[in-house]
Amino acid sequence: GCEPAAPTVADNSVSTSDTAGSGKKMPVAAEATSTETPVSTTANTELQGRVEIDGSSTVFPISEATASEFYKKFPNVTVNVGVSGTGGGFKRFTKGETDVSDASRPIKGEEFDAANESGVSFVELPVAYDGLTIVVHKDNDWVDHLTVDEIKTIFNADTAAKSWSEVRDGWPNKPIQIFAPGTDSGTFDYFMEVVAGKKGSLRADMSTSEDDNVLVTGVSGSPSAIGFFGVAYYEENKDKLKAVPVINPETGDAVSPESSTIESGEYAPFSRPLFIYINAKSLSRPEVKRFATFYIQNAPKMAEKTGYVALPADIYKMGLKNVRSRKTGTHYVNADGEKREGPVTEVFQATNLNTGK
Amino acid sequence: MVPRINSMNTVTKANTVTSKNTVTTEKEAFAGSPTIQTATPTEISQEQFALEILNLDSWYGDFQALHGVTIKIPRNQVTAFIGPSGCGKSTLLRWCNRMNDTIAIARASGTLRMGDTDLLSKSIDVVDLRRRVGIVFQKANPFPKSIFDNVAFGPRLHMKANRSELADLVEWSLRKAALWDEVKDRLNKPALGLSGGQQQRLCIARAIAVGPEVLLMDEPCSALDPASTLAIEDLMDELRTQYTIVIVTHNMQQASRCSDKTAFFFEGKVVEYGPTDRIFTNPENKQTEDYVSGRFG
Amino acid sequence: MVPRINSMNTVTKANTVTSKNTVTTEKEAFAGSPTIQTATPTEISQEQFALEILNLDSWYGDFQALHGVTIKIPRNQVTAFIGPSGCGKSTLLRWCNRMNDTIAIARASGTLRMGDTDLLSKSIDVVDLRRRVGIVFQKANPFPKSIFDNVAFGPRLHMKANRSELADLVEWSLRKAALWDEVKDRLNKPALGLSGGQQQRLCIARAIAVGPEVLLMDEPCSALDPASTLAIEDLMDELRTQYTIVIVTHNMQQASRCSDKTAFFFEGKVVEYGPTDRIFTNPENKQTEDYVSGRFG
Amino acid sequence: MPESSSQSNSDQRSTPELRGRAGRMLTEKWFSYLCVATATSSVAVLCWLLYSILSHGLPALSWTLLSNPPEPDPEQAGVRPAFFGTVWVCAMCGLMTLPIGIATAILLEEFPPKSKLGGWVYGLIQLNISNLAGVPSVVYGILGLTAFVSMFGLFERDQDSQSSGFELGVTYYNQFFSEGDRAILIPVENVDDKLSVVSEGMEAYTFARDADGATIVDYSKLVPTEINVITYDDPYPEDPAVLENTLFADAEAGRVSQKSWYYFQVPFGRGVLAGAMTLMLVILPVIIISSQEALRAVPSSLRAGALGLGATPWQVVRTVTLPAAIPGIMTGAILAMSRAIGETAPILIIAGIVYIRNAPQHLMDDFTVMPLQIYNWTSRPQEAFHDIAAGGIIILLAILLSFNAIAVLIRQKMQKPLS
């Protein structure tokens, strides 16, 4: 069962209270039933159906863990989780092929347009903080930290350092091998935006894979390699990898990706939120609705379990509310189709909601 | 081993004499032959010959295997084809029931008649023809089924016989093939468990179970031991009362023992054709003489 | 075709007579044979027999193929093995140069001597033995190489011959095999392009190119047409002046035409062994008589 | 050829010296050593492979591994959905491939072409089959993706329509979830209808319950029920029995469906059928070729025997050739099926990497297969996943070995001598 955890969510009884899909419904009665009726603790075999999830590999561990827990409660609901990267997931999601899309970056303007065009409306839900982690081999004894500029030297197409000695004087003249997420990745997009800006591009001679596990294997097997991905994959493989502290451009401190620094935003510029997007039409299906609320309720617990960091409780509350009341649209694209920048706590506000057409 | 071989020789000699003398008289013992309904009495009187082959040429691709062969095969007698290997004996035999249709490159021209039917015509129903002209091959080829199923194979294809009729037919055929007593207790055993000679007799039983008029045999004894050969020769002797038999053989002794007429083939041509006695004792042709006396081949 | 067959018969008859009369005198014309260095003059005088087989038993697994065979094969003569299929002729032949070693389940006991060498002993050098006792098989088996390479195959294995020596040897062997004139212009063409008879003669040339003392031939003519058979028989007749020849044949006429001595095998035993004339005209044994007169088999 | 020798008598010929035996025997010996060593190393490689897998996998082998779905926690993870996915896909694949493959082999072997053109077509088919056998399976995967999964994009799904292009074997229900946590099912009359608004007196069903009160999820045992529709102004029912049938008036329904195992839709999507058909492409040439060999091995004397008795070509096939060739065909088919079981690339292209917890229920259901699950675990960096991957490999190999054993048994036991 998952009852005892989920500390940051006040409304931990939603699993039974939202049945009719009504936001107006009183939580009082529901709360009363949830703690006492046996239905909520034993598996409910009545609920049927399937939930189709695809998208980010970064979010995948959370979704997978959630699906696994959900299955214990609702064994007759099939939850399929695919990994095609954020971009790949959105391509399917905006065509209405999937119910839920995992994303390690907010939806882009063009993807939002595509969704509008094909009549797909969705609810946007931030689920966790991730620290995009830059990793090297665990025996790498020269990289103590990296500045954003050094990262640019390594990854930018125009500089593309061939060996470590080109990055910082005194580092060994060993060739740099790079393992990076594929271009359909939200992580890739996020990293590229930070490192290369809107117009630049990352170097071409990297080994890419949409599967972050392959990147872990790659970096952990090559002493002079470097790579980056979501912190969960680092947490799971701490014994093989070394996370590189990044110099916070504002404070000048070297910051490692830890829950505290990620949560506080100190781990800049690589602290970022993770999302799931839920197709509004699917949401009217009891099983999807159940899954969505289950996801939000358990997100803090699952995030921590998989190595990510829980968001402030308010955000989950608001997410839950949006689900209940079908507040569709994105907060990250403004009316002109531009991306809205800023920390998730600021952007994820009702006022910023762009409902599209 | 020795006594068996001796007895074989004596017995076959005796048989040969008998059969030759009784050919004409035994024609009357025709009742019970399955051919009766197709060959009506009037037809019999009309035609003396079961098969008439006139000026037949045959090719495999560009290779001409038969050159203007002309033979009239008499009804209810045994006709032997002899000749060295590759001279076209089998080819001629296989035209008689169109088994050559299975060889894509085989062609024939000329006349090959059975009664009024032109056996070489395109429109002929080969399935029916093969029922009327049965064939037994050099190597016994029983199907990997039970003895009963082997014999019942043809009738099942062609007739609407019920179980007991089928059983009758199988028994009758096996009796005719002189195999009944040896196998009657194990009809459901696999036919491949029989000895070579028994298998060959089974194939003969299988062939007569569909009620053919003509029985073609392509070296039926060449793979058999002397005792089995003897059994088959005896069988032929009995069957000639009801069937027209054509046999290809490499064994001069066999030809002289069993047949009424003999045709000697050489390089696709019929060198000599006539009563067996004459061919073996007093051949007109030098080649024939050389061959039957074992001087070549 | 007709004249060829006639001529064949006459020619071989003439040859047979000549050769039989000259066997002993032609032994002297021995110089130049490649066997000279292994068969010294003293050895020749010591032994009248090229191969002595005493009480030989042979098995394939549990099946006994030969039962106490005893034959002494005379030097520089042609010995024929006859008998029905499966009686063990090939088996005996293949023990003479230990070709049976290639069959895992083949065993033999008894004595098989060539001069003083025990051919069945474990320690014997089979490679050298096979050089000394050549073999020619029923079906011509030229290697898929050129004619020259076929003949030169053995010498290249065994001798340190330079190119011109090799060429000499090839020419000599082909001449001996009566093939030189037919192939001298196309020595580098594939051997598989030759006719069946030519291929068989090529195999004989190949066998004598390594200088054997004994030449074993296992039904060398059974796959050949009459003309090629004639050529091989002529060849044997010539080779007997220098080689001891053992030939297995199914063809009674061939055995009587070509051989000096004949052994009749039946079911793994030698029923009768003696001069060819006697075996064919006046056999002591009933089985032999039946067999040579074509009454069985 | 020197001119002199052609004239000279053979008697003057000089005899070259014999070659020493020692050198030849040495070559002979060393070559045989080389052969033995090589063959041994081939076996050694297999042993190494097996050892590497067994050492990783044996400790991981457990009932959990067999019976659980894949979990994020390697301790809990299992191969059940993949196992059943493999069973489904391979069964379907076999059912489709065998008839087509055997029929093609029969055509090519037993029905010789009658005309020049026919001969030409046969030659083309034969050549084509041998070429298809050489096409990498990943290419078939791509073909399957285009031809079966998306059907060349001919049946683009209409967003607003609930149904796809074409469906068979499915009954839809609107599923409501009552205030008492019960599924209320209302049959759907027209698939394209929008979700209904609930009202009392609708034809509604719930799942039956057994004596212990546990739900029996079985659409054939649905129990009709009365629904109790309330608005937000109505008092919330206290009685659990009432609550179980209570829906709010604005309750929304999800579509659930009872899909028979033969549920069929067009396009196939990433379902079992598309996977099976893709594998069919992969093993069809294999089955054709092995069936042809089996048919060819039937002595032609049997055919001649049957033809001589007046059997038509098909009668010959049905009564003689095919029965005689069946053991050979079966052997080939089993080996081909074991290839299908092990194929990964085409399935990966068709299905992608997905986290699937349930065994497929019908032909169009999503699926994963054993090799794909193994691949998935292999590509994770943690040792624990490598170990369960090796455990999965052991299970897979056990399946394949038993298949091979059956094939060998058939070959040895059933293949009677035919002549």
Added chain:
Amino acid sequence: MNTPESTADLNDRVRSILAADRRSLRGVRIREIGVYAVLVLCGVFSLLITIAIVGVLLTETLNFFRSDEVTLSNFLGSGQWTPLLGSTKSFGIWALISGTMLVTVIAMAIALPLGLITAVYLSEYAPRKVRAVLKPVLEVLAGVPTVVYGFFALVTITPFLQWLHGGFNVFNATSGGIAVGILCLPTVCSLAEDALQAVPSSLRDGAYGLGGTRFDATVKVILPAALSGIISAFLLAIARAIGETMIVAIACGSRPQVTGDPRDEIQTMTGFMVQMAGGDVSNFGIEYYSMYAVAFTLFMITLSLTMIGNVVRRRYREAYE
């Protein structure tokens, strides 16, 4: 049953049976035509598959080349394969072909000699009992799914290589190549053995009869005679290695580059397809079509190899006629 009267009875009965109605030939003939039609349909199905392959690959490849970013000269003339990365997209198929070739060469360096010599051993040297054990063992090796080899390469071969020599990447061409080689070994071995066995034993007898040793017989007669069969076995193995997917996807990495260094990470044509299908792109865009272009190239390469193999084999069939 055996009494003379019953035999006479039997004769009568059989006569009436044989005189009775025959089965209608028309029904038989109609069924014959129907069956034939079904068989022909099935036969044509295999042709349809080829047409579909060529059709699908060709259309999508044309879509690929229709794009402005792609030129045929870039595709065939460049060794830069960066459809997803970098400032300018480049589609130089040679990066993938060179990866494929590297893996194939390594694989064949193992499979061809080992397979051939093992085949020679099985066919010419092995005692019957050894043969009876070894053949099934090799068959098992042939039936092992390719993911297993991939796993083996990644978990066992690569660490072994890295232990031998530090310069090996985690993902490298050698490890995958070795595994592909092991995979192809049984194919080479069993096909080459078939070819050796097809050499008529009369040739063997000929060689032994002339005093040849086993080595002489094998090397001077049997191998040359079986040469074309062996070559076609080799070609088949090469085609298999080129088309092998999972092993290279697992063990060789995903960095397309033209390199001769077997320690380096590479990407093969098949590896790229798996990467694409594994989720890197879905259903749109030039990268997606590039997958078809690569598949088409792969198809053409393996097709020409099998065609050559067919020709060789046909010639070899005529060899002993």
